Amino acid sequence: MSQYIPFEIKNLFELQFFSSLDYYFARSMGKAFKESESIVLASCALVSKVLSDGHICLDIKEISKTIISISKLSDDKVKLPGFDIWVKALKKSSMVSDTISTPLVMDASHRLYLSRYFDFQNRLICNIAKRVSLEPLTMNETVIDEMLAACLTGKDKHILNQKNAVKNALFNNFTIISGGPGTGKTFIISIIKKTVLSYAAKYNLAQPKILCVAPTGKAASKMDQGSTIHSVLKPLKNKSGFYYNKDNPLLVDVIIIDEASMIDISLLTRLLDAVPTAARVIILGDKHQLSSIQAGSVFTDICKVKNHSRNIFFLEYNFRSKGKTGIENLSKAINNNDDKGLEYILTSKEFPDVVFEPLNDKGIPVDLVKRHILEGYKSYIKADKIEAALDELDSFKILCAHNSGEYGTLQINHVCENILRSGNNFDIDKKPFKKIIMVNTNDYKKGLFNGDTGVCFEEKGESKAFFKTFDNNIKQYRTLDLPDSDTAFAITIHKSQGSEFKTILIILPDRLSPVVTRQLLYTGVTRAKARVIIVGDLKIIKKAISLSVERNSGLTEYLDRQLHSNNLFNCEHSSS
Known part of the structure; x- marks a missing residue:
């Protein structure tokens, strides 16, 4: 029989509702501010907990109406305080205020933040508002139209939408462009760069400094002369922060930020802090994709802003498939929560680019999955040269929702290795086994970044790893010298963001979990270019x-409120 557990930090920690980080952080703050009120200490731990779940804050008004389970394995619930009692306790505490002078910040809408994240949010809002408030750049619109006419031909409404997005990016200091795969975001980036440089050359202006950045090496590699955000900002050694910041800004006139849905609030705030206010900022992404693993769904939140919508553009038309493929129709059904449409696309056999293999009573249909794995990795395994093997990495990938469990990456990678090592497969016994690996951390000295994918195999008794660089050169390392990395025949859908593959095999669990959502399925399906x-x-x-x-x-x-009022007073007092 279930019971309600009091909202007390020690009890909830012992029941593993709060992690050690949540518990000891709240206790240390309580000790520093001489706070013993149980509601306040438990609230501090709860803010830490929701932050680890991706939330920037704790919405007290909303959460006070809900019932929270202790864990997946328990029917016990947390006995939350009533809204009025909760707010009263927080207002009385020396740990809570409406500024970043205290560990916790409660705003007028009764959202509770860690002060650090309230500061990130405020700095980001002020940064964007300042850029939007600037007058448009003085440029000859007729000349710009002539330049764009050579790239964006036709009067179709979808072409005109692209043209409007590009023109806004050229004339204004802040532009958001959201669109799914095939809607022309990469094409737009190339047009913006080309037009900025051509215009400067035409009028004998100094050549503009253009930076193209993305959160991962894989995403950055899709951009001409792209770099990762971390490599551009240059992390400081042995301490937090970056070399380039508000007080030491980047030397840049135009910055193009791609795959922005993957960027958390901390990183985007620090990046924009380091960009001069006069520079043009163009941010591109897909608002329907999964958000960052860290806190915030920043790109999606900005896309929801109603005021100054002239700075936000949505690309809906898929020029790649033109609405005819199963992949595009399936992604639309997922986004629209169209379960009937989804079922038809998966089961009707009308769309050859979508294949559905239902789980059976024993779980994964092993023989079918084995066939798909052998077919998918056939060209990779048969590749005779490292360069050819690296070229095949984008041909096929297995995606999972989780790392652990029967349907997770750890188990599926184990299955893959067993299948691909067996001697009857493509005469594989006559070729060295080539393991696919993915780097999990940034190593600036080696030039390897989180998400970089390479090939690892034995050569002359030593295990070596090979990676392709942005400029299509090949880097070689001893496997022992690599930063933290994992086998990557199968990766999580989260890890696949910023990548596309010719064919995708998605293996989903046999039960729901907090991870298996609309955004996860959409992101997984749209990684596939052909099947x-x-x-x-x-x-x-x-x-x-x-x-x-x-x-x-x-x-x-x-x-929304800041842009509507156009009052930048609060921004002048934002912490840096």
Whole structure:
């Protein structure tokens, strides 16, 4: 029989509702501020907990109406305080105020933040508002139109939408462009760069300094002369922060930021802090994709802003498939929570680029999955040269929702290795086994970054790893010298962001979890350029597309309000 557990930090820590980090952080803050009120200490731990779940803040008004379970394995619930009692206790505490002078900040809408994240949010809002408030750049619009006419031909409404997005990026200091795969974001980036440089050359102006950045090496490699955000900002050794910051800004006239849905609030704030206010900022991404693993759904939150919508553009038309492929129709059904449309696309056999393999009573249909793995990795395994093997890395990939469990990457990678090492497969016994690996951390000295994928195999008794660089050269390392990395025949859908593959095999679990959501399925399906194979339970998939991730923050509300009022007074007092 379930019971309600009091909202007390020690009890909830012992029941593993709070992590050690949550517990000891709250206790240390309580000790520093001589706070013993149980509601306040538990609130501090709860803010830490929701932050680890991706929320920027704790919405007290909303959470006080909900019932929270202790864990997946327990029917016990947390007995939360009533809204009025909760707010009263927080207002009385010396740990809480409406400024970043205290560890906790409670705003007028009763959202509770760690002060650090309230500061990130405020700095980001002010940064964007300042850029939007600037007058448009003085440029000859007729000349710009002539330049764009050579690239963006036709009067189709989708072409005109692209043209409007490009023109805004050229004339204004802040532009957001959201669109799914095939909608022309990469094309738009190239047009913006070309036009900026051509215009400067035409009028004998100094050549503009253009930076193209993305959160991962894989995403950056899709951009001409792209770099990772971390490599551009240059992390400081042995301490937090970056070499380039508000007080030491980047020397840049135009910065183009791609795959922005993957960027958390901390990194985007620090990046924009380091960009001069006069520089043009163009941010591109897909608002329907999964958000960052860290806190915030910043790109999606900005896309929701109603005021100054002239700075935000949505690309809906897929020029690659033109609405005819199963992949595009499936992604639309997922986004629209259209379970009937989804079921038809998966089961009707009308779309050859979508294959559905239902789970059976024993779980994964092993023989079918084995066939797909052998077919998918055939060219990779048969590659005679390292360069050819590296070229095949984008041909096929297995995606999972989780790392652990029967349907997770650890188990599926183990299955893959067993299958691909067996001697009857493509005469593989006559070729060295080539393991696919993915780097998990940034190593600036070696030039390897989180998400970089390479090939590892034995050569002359020594295990070596090979990676392709942005400029298509090949770097070689001893496997022992690599930063933290994992086998990557199968990776999580989260890890696949910023990448595209010719064929995708998605293996979904046999039950729902907080991870299996609309955004996860959309992100997984849209990684496929030509074909997607989904192994899963249809009932679970239909339920998952009804579950959308909503991360708590005040970003949309406050940015909307700031842009509407155009009052930058509070920004002058923002912490750096």
